[in-house]
Amino acid sequence: MNTPARHPIPVRRGRLRQAAASLEQATGTHVQIIGGTLLLSPPRTAEHAAPLIALRDTLRPQLPPPHEAFKNVSVPMPGDPDDYATPDLTIGPRAFKDDDGRLLDADAVELAVEVISPSERLKGINEKTAWSASPACCRSPRGPAHGRCSAAPVRASTGA
Numbered sequence: 710m711n712t713p714a715r716h717p718i719p720v721r722r723g724r725l726r727q728a729a730a731s732l733e734q735a736t737g738t739h740v741q742i743i744g745g746t747l748l749l750s751p752p753r754t755a756e757h758a759a760p761l762i763a764l765r766d767t768l769r770p771q772l773p774p775p776h777e778a779f780k781n782v783s784v785p786m787p788g789d790p791d792d793y794a795t796p797d798l799t800i801g802p803r804a805f806k807d808d809d810g811r812l813l814d815a816d817a818v819e820l821a822v823e824v825i826s827p828s829e830r831l832k833g834i835n836e837k838t839a840w841s842a843s844p845a846c847c848r849s850p851r852g853p854a855h856g857r858c859s860a861a862p863v864r865a866s867t868g869a
Contacts, residue, residue, distance in 0.1 A: 796821035
């Protein structure tokens with residue numbers, strides 16, 4: 710998979726989320742806003758999806774009742790009301806699935822998982838996971854030496 714494309718798009722601050730939603734709908738790409746920049750990623754491959762499905766299927770039965778494993782849930786980034794990241798898998802409150810909002814508050818995230826593409830740069834990975842005060846785990850198809858989990862302890866409520 711290629712590194713997310715960075716192209717200047719003439720969109721005013723405060724309207725980036727609307728532009729991101731329009732791009733996602735029109736192109737089918739995965740869009741995030743990091744540092745005021747729209748990041749577009751191509752559709753996920755089986756190589757990307759397989760570890761997420763396995764992890765989600767492993768975690769789900771072990772989660773305490775108020776938690777759920779979500780795919781494609783966006784989390785606001787600190788410092789800019791337009792910025793948000795969308796981890797590949799997010800553990801958060803089950804009540805969020807009945808919420809009308811699109812963003813899950815970063816404080817409600819128990820675990821965020823990001824699968825790294827072989828071509829993704831460390832800078833891009835760090836930018837996407839900068840919001841995370843809770844544990845973040847990155848898995849790389851390049852092998853275990855390239856994946857990392859934060860040193861932050863998992864909150865007791867996750868059962869981990």
